[in-house]
Amino acid sequence: xxxxxxxxxxxxxxxxxxxxxxxxxxxxxxxxxxxxxxxxxxxxxxxxxxxxxxxxxxxxxxxxxxxxxxxxxxxxxxxxxxxxxxxxxxxxxxxxxxxxxxxxxxxxxxxxxxxxxxxxxxxxxxxxxxxxxxxxxxxxxxxxxxxxxxxxxxxxxxxxxxxxxxxxxxxxxxxxxxxxxxxxxxxxxxxxxxxxxxxxxxxxxxxxxxxxxxxxxxxxxxxxxxxxxxxxxxxxxxxxxxxxxxxxxxxxxxxxxxxxxxxxxxxxxxxxxxxxxxxxxxxxxxxxxxxxxxxxxxxxxxxxxxxxxxxxxxxxxxxxxx
Numbered sequence: 001x002x003x004x005x006x007x008x009x010x011x012x013x014x015x016x017x018x019x020x021x022x023x024x025x026x027x028x029x030x031x032x033x034x035x036x037x038x039x040x041x042x043x044x045x046x047x048x049x050x051x052x053x054x055x056x057x058x059x060x061x062x063x064x065x066x067x068x069x070x071x072x073x074x075x076x077x078x079x080x081x082x083x084x085x086x087x088x089x090x091x092x093x094x095x096x097x098x099x100x101x102x103x104x105x106x107x108x109x110x111x112x113x114x115x116x117x118x119x120x121x122x123x124x125x126x127x128x129x130x131x132x133x134x135x136x137x138x139x140x141x142x143x144x145x146x147x148x149x150x151x152x153x154x155x156x157x158x159x160x161x162x163x164x165x166x167x168x169x170x171x172x173x174x175x176x177x178x179x180x181x182x183x184x185x186x187x188x189x190x191x192x193x194x195x196x197x198x199x200x201x202x203x204x205x206x207x208x209x210x211x212x213x214x215x216x217x218x219x220x221x222x223x224x225x226x227x228x229x230x231x232x233x234x235x236x237x238x239x240x241x242x243x244x245x246x247x248x249x250x251x252x253x254x255x256x257x258x259x260x261x262x263x264x265x266x267x268x269x270x271x272x273x274x275x276x277x278x279x280x281x282x283x284x285x286x287x288x289x290x291x292x293x294x295x296x297x298x299x300x301x302x303x304x305x306x307x308x309x310x311x312x313x314x315x316x317x318x319x320x321x322x
Contacts, residue, residue, distance in 0.1 A: 031067060031290075032067055032069070033065075033067060033068045033069070033095045033096070033290045034068075034069045034071065034092055034093065034094055034095050034096075035061075035068060035069070035070045035071070035094075035095060035096045035097075035098060035283065035286055035287065035290075036071045036073065036085075036088045036089075036092075036094050036096070036097050036098070037054050037057075037058070037070060037071065037072045037073065037097075037098045037099075037279075037283060038073050038075070038081060038084060038085055038088070038097065038098070038099040038100070039051060039054055039072070039073070039074055039075075039099070039100045039124075039279060040074065040075060040076070040081070040100060040102050041074040041075060041076040042074070043076060043201070044200055044201055044202065044228040045227070045228050045254055045321075045322045046200070046226070046227075046228060046252055046254070046274075046276050046322055047276070048276075048321050048322060049275075049276030049277070049320065049321050049322030050100060050276040050279045051072075051074060052276075052321045052322075053276055053277045053279050053280040054072050054279050054280065054283065055072055056280060057070065057279070057280040057283040057284060058070040058072050058283075061283065061284070061287050065287065065291055068287060068290065068291070070283065070287075071088065071092075073085075073088060075102060077102060078101075078102040078103040078106040078107065079106070080102075081101070081102045081106075081107060082106060082107065082110045085097075085099070085107075085110050085111070085114065086110065089113070089114050089117070089119075094114065094117070094119045095119065095120060095290065096119060096120040096121070096122065096286045096289065096290070097111070097114050097115075097119050097120070097121050097122070098122045098124065098279070098282050098283050098286050099111060099121070099122070099123055099124065100123075100124040100125050100126060100279060101123070101126045101127075101128060101171070102126075102169075103126070103169060103170060103171055104126055104127060104128055104129050104170075104171045104172045105129050105170075107128065108128045108129040108130050108133065111123075111128060111133055112130065112133050115133050120135050120136075120286065120289055121133060121134050121135050121136070122134065122135060122136040122137070122138065122282045122283075122285065122286045122296075123136070123137050123138075124137075124138050124139065124278060124279050124282045125138075125139050125140070125173060125278060125279075126169075126171040126172060126173050127139065127171075127172035127173065128172075129172075135296070135297055136282065136285060136286065136289075136296050136297060136298065136299075136300075137298075137299040137300070138278050138281055138282040138285070138299075138300045138302075139173065139278065139299075139300075139301060139302070140173075140273070140274040140275075140278065140301065140302045140304055141301050141302060141303060141304045142173045142174075142176035142177045142180065142274075142304075143176045143177070143179060143180035144180060144272075144303070144304035145177050145180065145251050145272045145274060145304045146176070146177040146178060146179065146180030146181030146182070146184075146225075147180035147181065147183065147184050148180075148272060148304055148305070148306055149181060149223060149249055149251060149270070149272060149306075150180070150181045150182075150183075150184035150185050150223075151184055152270055152306060153190075153221055153223065153247060153249065154184065154185065154188045154190060156246070156247060157190060157220055157221060157246070157247075159188040159189055159190065160188065160189035160190055161189075161190050161191070161220035161221065162190070162191050162193050162216070162218055162219055162220050163185075163190060163191070163192055163193065163219065163220055163221045163222065163223065164192070164193050164194045164195070164209075164212045164216065164219055164222050164223075165178070165181070165192055165194070165195040165222075165223050165224075165225065166195075166196065166197075166198045166205055166208060166209070166222070166223070166224045166225055166226075166229050166233065167195060167196060167197040167198065167225060168197070168198070168199060168200040168225055168226055168229070169197070169199050169200055170197070174225070177225055177251070178195070178225070181223060181225075193212075193216050193219065194212055194215070194216070196208055198224075198229050198232070200225075200226045200228055200229060201228065201229065201232075202228045202229060202231050202232040203232060204229075204232070205224060205228070205229035205230070205231075205232030205233050205236075206232035206233070206235050206236050207232075207236075208232075209222070209232060209233045209236035209237065210236045210240070213236060213237070213240045213242060217244075218244055219242070219244060219245050220244065220245065220246055220247075221245060221246055221247040221248070221249070222237075222245060222247070222248045222249070223249050223250075224248065224249065224250040224251075225250065225251060226250055226251055226252055227250040227251060227252045227253070227254035227256070227257045227271065228250075228252075228254070229250060230248060230249070230250030230251075230254075230257060230268070231250075231254075231256070231257075233248050233250075234248055234267075234268070245267070246267070247267060247268070247269075248267050248268055249268060249270065249271070250268070250271060251271060251272045251274060252271070252272070252273070252274040252322075253271050253272065253273040253274060253275065253307055253315050254271075254322055255316065255317065255318065255320055255322060257271050258271060258307065258312055258315055258316045259316070261307055261308065261309055261312045262309060262312040262313070262316065263309075264309050269308070269309065270306050270307060270308055271306075271307040271315075272304045272305070272306060272307060273302070273303075273304060273305070273307060273315050274302075274304065275302070276322050278302060281300075285300075
């Protein structure tokens, strides 16, 4: 498994196109290539960033390589993504598919059918239930997202206390985040009072946190697993006027949360990066498969260091949609 830092990811994204220009043969430049990109719609901040970066990659790659047609398709549910994928596959010959699955289980079979036609498959973020289907996998280190957060929290709580946890959507990456977090917490005296799904949605997280607050009179900290959910958690805590909650933490490095970290917010003093621009890296690398005479195979994992007031500027992009 290869691990690359955030800065290395940015360089890799740029190099995938820049290096391909002198390497691509005339024959490769003449051959028409269709790359389908199937992603969730902008249902929350992080996926909004995914859509933005996918559309940017589409413009840049098509400008650099007139023979490559990048087709970006969004879907608001797993069912809609399956239908969209079937339509894409039926109406055109796909040389490559770059997909960020809405859910792992429901998309595995449909992607396998596309793969059976000889299509190059790049999977981003939410892995498939059967990883053998993919040629390329690009994601963040979700176990590290959970584990690094848990280690910091355990240290701050002195290894004991009561916490609640919010899960995302049932996917491989959610499982990995929860495993990384839970494995660290299991080695402490910290008790997880409750852990339920809020589907990486701010409104659902708000309602779930309200339930937690009504059910548990003493909560020392909350891990929301995701910055969209974190905003819902914070709103619920503030409305309830609860002062027992020392820390409310999320993840993904949302711009709004990075601003809190930069300001030294006592309740949310850290985050972890999980950049939506990873979709752009995957599309660039897939384009390199057809233009750079450099076969793209394997798994590329992005680091998940803690974002603190000391290094927050490195992860803050004010013009980013997320």
